[in-house]
Amino acid sequence: MKVKLIGLLLLVCGGLLAKQDNTIDFIEVDNNTDWKAAFEQAKTENKLVFIDVFTDWCTYCKQLDEEVYTDESIIAYFNENFINLKFNAETEFGLPKAQQFNISSFPTLLFTTGEQQPLHKIEGFVPATSLSAYGSEVQRMWTILPDLEAKYELGTLSKDETLELISILEIKDANEARDLAKKHVDGLSNEDYLNLETIWLLSKYQNQLNGKPFQYIKSNKQLLIETHGINEYTDYMSAAYNDNLQLAIKYGDADLLSKLVMEVLPEFIDNDQLPKARYMTKAIYFAQRAEFDSYKMEVNAFMNNHLASVEKPSFALSTTYEIIENYPSDDMYQFTTSLLSQALVIDEENFELNSIMGYTKGLIGDYKAANTFLNKAKTVAKGPEELELLDSLLEAIKMMREGQY
Numbered sequence: 001m002k003v004k005l006i007g008l009l010l011l012v013c014g015g016l017l018a019k020q021d022n023t024i025d026f027i028e029v030d031n032n033t034d035w036k037a038a039f040e041q042a043k044t045e046n047k048l049v050f051i052d053v054f055t056d057w058c059t060y061c062k063q064l065d066e067e068v069y070t071d072e073s074i075i076a077y078f079n080e081n082f083i084n085l086k087f088n089a090e091t092e093f094g095l096p097k098a099q100q101f102n103i104s105s106f107p108t109l110l111f112t113t114g115e116q117q118p119l120h121k122i123e124g125f126v127p128a129t130s131l132s133a134y135g136s137e138v139q140r141m142w143t144i145l146p147d148l149e150a151k152y153e154l155g156t157l158s159k160d161e162t163l164e165l166i167s168i169l170e171i172k173d174a175n176e177a178r179d180l181a182k183k184h185v186d187g188l189s190n191e192d193y194l195n196l197e198t199i200w201l202l203s204k205y206q207n208q209l210n211g212k213p214f215q216y217i218k219s220n221k222q223l224l225i226e227t228h229g230i231n232e233y234t235d236y237m238s239a240a241y242n243d244n245l246q247l248a249i250k251y252g253d254a255d256l257l258s259k260l261v262m263e264v265l266p267e268f269i270d271n272d273q274l275p276k277a278r279y280m281t282k283a284i285y286f287a288q289r290a291e292f293d294s295y296k297m298e299v300n301a302f303m304n305n306h307l308a309s310v311e312k313p314s315f316a317l318s319t320t321y322e323i324i325e326n327y328p329s330d331d332m333y334q335f336t337t338s339l340l341s342q343a344l345v346i347d348e349e350n351f352e353l354n355s356i357m358g359y360t361k362g363l364i365g366d367y368k369a370a371n372t373f374l375n376k377a378k379t380v381a382k383g384p385e386e387l388e389l390l391d392s393l394l395e396a397i398k399m400m401r402e403g404q405y
Helices: 002-021 032-045 059-068 072-081 094-100 128-154 159-172 174-186 196-205 212-219 221-228 230-251 254-268 271-288 292-306 309-326 330-346 351-363 367-380 383-401
Strands: 026-028 048-054 082-088 108-112 118-123
Touching: 032 048, 032 082, 048 059, 048 094, 048 128, 059 128, 072 082, 072 128, 082 094, 108 128, 118 128, 118 159, 128 159, 159 174, 159 196, 174 196, 196 212, 196 221, 196 230, 212 221, 212 230, 221 230, 230 254, 230 271, 254 271, 271 292, 292 309, 292 330, 309 330, 309 351, 330 351, 351 367, 351 383, 367 383
Parallel strands: 026 082, 048 082
Antiparallel strands: 048 108, 108 118
């Protein structure tokens, strides 16, 4: 029996050892000394570093271990081409490292240089085929980068090579990529603007409404559509809209806002959707700049001038939820009650309208009205889920009244 037991233990241990060998050769790091040593090894061997950032509770982290890192092609490629590290983001060592690389979700997979310069970040689970493709692409970029940079210094880069260099620098150094993109765009001919790679470049770096790229593409709309299709044109205009809206918000540029609303939106939004798109653009602008009087005017104007009666209740609800979540204040809560009041005139038996009105009344301290609306909601509630929700809201109002909320 003893001999059989020893034999069984050897088989089990042998099986475990075989299983441990059948995976990527990770260095699981939990201190700065081992961390520095790993990156020194990467520099010495002229390899990139692959980093798996995990937590103990992360299900997809375990799935990577079980399904991806045990894939034979992944093991062979990553062991040969990378120094492979793992660290737990919720340890005394791992937390500052996760902050260093701006990691907030798990798993996160990183490819970096030996100097700890990030080259690519993957958030979430990826199957073996995708991880292999990411690894190959990062390796390819790393391999060709020195040659592209040397050609750039000599002034011998072709246009295609310049686009390739910009795409790599975008990951490695966004500011350097932006500077090179600007220089590249300044030297483009009109014909170059019809190249899909150039359009991709412009949509990221050169979308100013008064700039040559935007003006050329807008003026040659039909030519661009005939060459590449409507989707490429609308994608570019959408990117220009998003970039310039952020600029308008940042600098409080009302003129730029007006151009976006009147000139850019019609380029990629259907006419029947324009009123809503224009409203949303102005609402976002005023809300994010905390210009709430103007925001309220836009909300009222859209609700009263562009919505049919049957549409107003759902609009009042969605706007109320947005305000409660993003722009909380007594003044804004009071504003939502006026929207909900208009909606209740249209649909006074609406469970959700009465419920959220009751909750909002509680937020502004009108507890008597809060209970009135919540009790009204109870009379029109359907099913145990709605009744359970009301009990929760009534409890919340009670806590508000007692100063515990």
